[in-house]
Amino acid sequence: MITIRIQSEDFDIAAEIAKLDAENTGAVATFTGKVRREGDLTTLTLEHYPQMTEREIARIVEEAQTRWPLLGVTILHRVGRLMPGENIVLVAVATSHRSAAFQACEFLMDYLKTKAPFWKQEERNGTAQWVEAKYSDDKAAERWRNK
């Protein structure tokens, strides 16, 4: 089962894991990305390209499916205004064995960060600033190319 949702509301991680429990599931790996509680950061606002986002994530999931035998994948990504400590993204992967679950989860996050059309804007001390893409994120996605 593949679930991809873009939403403004929060998600219930336990409920999402429970929904993923397919026959033969021996492992579920999850990753949750959160808004850091750091110093003067007051809000994080996420913008996206609605017509493209789900399609792009679906393509990333298809790519993961060619690499690992995935029994289920859930990717939820929030948009809009978020506060420090709030959830941003959930990636959950169900497989028969743990190695594929861990690897696919990391692959999906690395690709999501470099391909899915989302943009973060931080607000600090009343000043909004767009977050710059990180070179380290490109490097993280690149290392999967020759695997």
Add this chain to the structure above:
Amino acid sequence: MTLLYFAWLRQKIGRGEEQLSLPAEVKTVSDLVLFLKKRGGGFEDAFADLRRIRVAVNQDHCGFDAPLRDTDEVAFFPPVTGG
């Protein structure tokens, strides 16, 4: 064609979307960028450094050499920062 601008490109240009009839001289995304920059103002500012800009045609990531048709949806945006 439909043009879409996201994040700081949208802010510099002052709108997120516009309709445009494909100008005769525009064959590729690069041509379109040159055409838009000639409008000056926010467009010139937004497209000043193409290394900071990514493009998608019909919701697929592509390069600035991608060919364009009048029915295309072309989106310009900064490198993505989700997750």
